Structures are given as C-alpha cells and as structure tokens.
Amino acid sequence: MLFLDLDRFKTINDTLGHPAGDSLLQQAAKRLKTTLREEDTIGRVGGDEFLILVSELTTLEDVGHVADKILKALSAPFLVADYELHVSASIGISLYPRDTDDADALIQYADTALYLAKEQGRNTFRFFSPELDSSVRTRLHLENDLRSAIDKNQLFLQYQPLMDLETGHCSGAEALLRWQHPEHGLISPDDFIPIAEETGLIIPIGEWVLGQACLQARLWQDAGMVDFRVSVNLSRRQLEQAGLPATLRQILHETGCPPQLLELEITESSTMSHPEQAIVRLNALHEMGIGLALDDYGTGYSSLAYLKRFPLDRMKIDRSFVEGIPDDSDDVAIVQTTIVMARQLRLKVVAEGVETSAQRAFLKALGCDEIQGYLFAKPMSAGDVRNHCAVVWEKHKK
Numbered sequence: 584m585l586f587l588d589l590d591r592f593k594t595i596n597d598t599l600g601h602p603a604g605d606s607l608l609q610q611a612a613k614r615l616k617t618t619l620r621e622e623d624t625i626g627r628v629g630g631d632e633f634l635i636l637v638s639e640l641t642t643l644e645d646v647g648h649v650a651d652k653i654l655k656a657l658s659a660p661f662l663v664a665d666y667e668l669h670v671s672a673s674i675g676i677s678l679y680p681r682d683t684d685d686a687d688a689l690i691q692y693a694d695t696a697l698y699l700a701k702e703q704g705r706n707t708f709r710f711f712s713p714e715l716d717s718s719v720r721t722r723l724h725l726e727n728d729l730r731s732a733i734d735k736n737q738l739f740l741q742y743q744p745l746m747d748l749e750t751g752h753c754s755g756a757e758a759l760l761r762w763q764h765p766e767h768g769l770i771s772p773d774d775f776i777p778i779a780e781e782t783g784l785i786i787p788i789g790e791w792v793l794g795q796a797c798l799q800a801r802l803w804q805d806a807g808m809v810d811f812r813v814s815v816n817l818s819r820r821q822l823e824q825a826g827l828p829a830t831l832r833q834i835l836h837e838t839g840c841p842p843q844l845l846e847l848e849i850t851e852s853s854t855m856s857h858p859e860q861a862i863v864r865l866n867a868l869h870e871m872g873i874g875l876a877l878d879d880y881g882t883g884y885s886s887l888a889y890l891k892r893f894p895l896d897r898m899k900i901d902r903s904f905v906e907g908i909p910d911d912s913d914d915v916a917i918v919q920t921t922i923v924m925a926r927q928l929r930l931k932v933v934a935e936g937v938e939t940s941a942q943r944a945f946l947k948a949l950g951c952d953e954i955q956g957y958l959f960a961k962p963m964s965a966g967d968v969r970n971h972c973a974v975v976w977e978k979h980k981k
C-alpha cells in the first residue's frame with residue numbers, strides 16, 4: 584500500500600489558483616497510470632493524496648523500486664498555466680501481510696510512513712515500522728497539545744540576566760520559553776520550537792512571547808531598573824512574515840514598552856534563506872528603535888558580505904566556542920577574532936554559556952562587552968531577576 588502526497592501542492596493552489604491545481608492533479612494522475620501496471624490500483628483519496636495498491640510483489644527491494652519509479656515519473660516538470668512547475672512527491676509504504684491484515688490499518692500505517700517521508704526532506708519514500716508508529720504518535724500528540732498550550736497557560740517565560748563586564752551590573756535579560764506539559768513535565772524549547780516552526784504555531788506562540796517580554800520590560804522599567812534590556816528570540820518563520828514590523832509596533836504600543844528596551848535575537852540561518860528580504864525587514868525594525876542581535880554566532884554559514892549589511896547592534900558568540908577558552912587554542916583564536924571583528928563593525932559582543940571565572944576573566948581581557956551564562960545567573964523567573972540584579976547592584980556599591 585503506497586500513500587502518495589504531492590509536496591507543497593497547497594502553495595500551487597494558493598498562488599496559481601484552483602484550475603491550475605486541478606490541471607496539475609490530472610497530469611500527475613496520468614503519469615501515475617502510465618508508470619504503474621494494468622493490475623495495480625490507483626485512487627485519489629482527497630486533495631493531493633493518492634493511494635496505490637501494488638500487488639504480487641515479494642521483496643522490499645521490488646516495492647522500493649516501484650516507489651522510486653513513481654518519484655522519477657513525477658520529477659519531470661509539469662506545464663501548468665504557462666508555468667513549468669517542478670513538483671515532487673512523498674510516499675509512505677505499508678505491507679500486507681507483514682504489517683497488518685486489516686485494510687484500514689494498512690492505510691493508516693502507510694499514512695504514518697508518509698509523515699516520516701515528509702519530515703525527512705520530501706521527494707522520498709519510507710516504510711512503516713512499529714517503532715515509527717509510536718514515535719509519530721508521541722510527536723502528533725505533542726503537536727496537538729502545543730495547539731492548546733497557550734490557552735491552557737502551559738507556556739511561560741524565564742529570563743536569564745546578562746552581565747556588563749565593565750560595570751559588573753545586570754544589563755538586561757534574555758527571555759527563554761518553557762512549556763510545562765501536564766504529562767511530560769517541563770519540555771525544553773529545543774524539543775518543541777522545531778514542532779512549532781513546522782506547524783506554523785510559532786507565529787501565535789512567538790507573538791505571545793513578544794507580548795509577555797515587552798510587558799515585563801515595561802514593568803522592570805517602572806520598578807526603577809533603568810535601561811534594562813529584554814532580548815527575545817525570533818524564529819525564521821516570524822522573520823519571514825511581512826507583517827512583523829506592524830505586529831511589533833502594536834505590541835510595543837499596547838504594552839507601553841519603549842522600543843529601545845527590546846532586542847530581537849536572530850540567527851545566521853534564519854536570515855540567509857532570503858537575505859535581501861531579511862535586510863529590508865530588519866531595517867524596518869531597526870528604524871523603529873528595536874535592537875538586533877545575532878545569536879549563536881559562528882554556528883551557521885556566516886556570509887560576511889550580508890552581515891555587514893544587517894543593521895545589527897550586537898553579536899552573541901555561541902556557547903560551543905566559549906566552552907574551550909582559555910585552554911583550547913582554536914576556540915581562543917575564534918573568540919578573539921570575533922571580538923576584534925565585532926569591534927571593527929561597531930557591534931557589542933556577548934559571550935554565551937560562560938560557566939567559569941577563568942572564562943570571564945579571559946573574555947574581559949579580550950574586550951568582550953557582556954557575558955551570559957550559569958556563572959552569573961541561570962534562567963529564572965521575572966521576580967527572581969529583580970532580586971538577583973538588586974543583590975548584584977548592592978554588592979557593587981559596597
């Protein structure tokens with residue numbers, strides 16, 4: 584049983600219109616018919632989904648061969664509404680009687696395998712397996728739960744204070760998202776942000792984060808923490824939204840947060856897919872007075888040609904390089920060079936993941952502006968940030 588789904592069919596429907604989508608479906612169906620044998624069965628089960636029943640095959644290789652043939656047949660361009668469209672497909676495969684002898688389950692298993700094929704880059708096929716079933720199930724459950732996580736108050740922010748190396752004071756904090764799941768406990772953003780990005784949920788979640796963080800920045804300011812900056816991580820999908828500057832303008836307005844107190848953290852990879860578009864959007868944000876920081880610096884493909892055109896204020900050196908200083912000579916060279924370059928570009932530098940006083944001393948000597956890491960403070964609640972920074976302030980006065 585092959586479950587086939589055309590990749591990104593929705594985009595074609597949305598951009599070229601439904602008649603174009605219909606024509607593509609008809610042509611794809613024709614190609615499927617000519618690729619398969621007379622005794623095979625093809626059915627369109629809805630949207631851009633086809634079920635294909637190939638019988639009389641005995642080995643996995645044979646089935647894989649058929650799937651390969653189908654993918655090849657669909658890879659040649661389609662002529663639709665005067666456009667040459669390159670369309671690929673993903674296929675999930677289940678086997679009778681190996682996987683099940685229940686017809687409905689057979690279809691469902693093929694669908695599960697299709698999910699994996701999509702996830703692993705599309706234009707490919709995958710076989711069903713019982714292990715796959717349970718991992719996809721967990722994943723689908725998480726996805727479902729994440730949909731209602733905001734409404735159920737399961738998301739919350741922690742803040743990790745940053746230290747200004749020159750004054751020794753708290754200069755701001757980074758907002759870090761947490762998900763308190765009723766069954767799975769605390770889930771790390773590394774585990775659910777990717778799901779939020781794939782499903783598009785990152786847009787409402789990201790807006791919620793921005794709203795909370797801006798409100799907090801305003802409250803800290805009202806409490807007398809002057810110039811205390813709040814950084815918020817921005818995902819690639821958010822940066823791709825044309826409405827982002829308008830959304831931010833509204834959030835700043837509603838929360839009464841001065842734009843200077845907000846800093847957005849972007850990564851090299853989130854900007855490099857559409858760098859020209861990113862420049863325009865980042866400029867718009869910067870003109871509003873919002874700060875911009877390049878996060879995880881050194882881990883992506885940094886195009887210096889673009890970097891110098893981004894209106895950045897700050898660079899955050901990734902934890903993986905900070906880890907090795909002052910002993911690892913390669914890490915020392917990388918951190919040192921980055922700081923020199925940042926200074927030349929008139930950017931402030933933050934070192935991430937500082938855990939030892941040796942690292943702090945070394946970074947200070949190199950001219951790094953700020954540090955963030957467990958040595959100074961772990962991520963904590965907003966209330967604790969206030970206490971932590973007040974204590975630091977008091978110690979300093981003495």
Ligand code: C2E
Nearest residue numbers: 759760771772773792816817818936937938955956957962
């Ligand atoms: P990031 O922006 O690079 O955040 C820094 C991460 O390093 C945080 O992990 C923080 O807890 C951790 N960290 C800080 N100091 C130390 C240290 O001294 N040692 C070690 N080992 N780790 C340290 P966290 O909170 O798990 O966040 C992971 C990533 O999730 C973040 O990396 C960020 O990319 C993403 N993320 C978090 N919140 C959001 C959000 O609201 N929106 C988006 N789009 N992404 C978020």
Ligand code: MG
Nearest residue numbers: 757816848878
């Ligand atoms: Mg960050």
Ligand code: MG
Nearest residue numbers: 878879899935
């Ligand atoms: Mg980082």
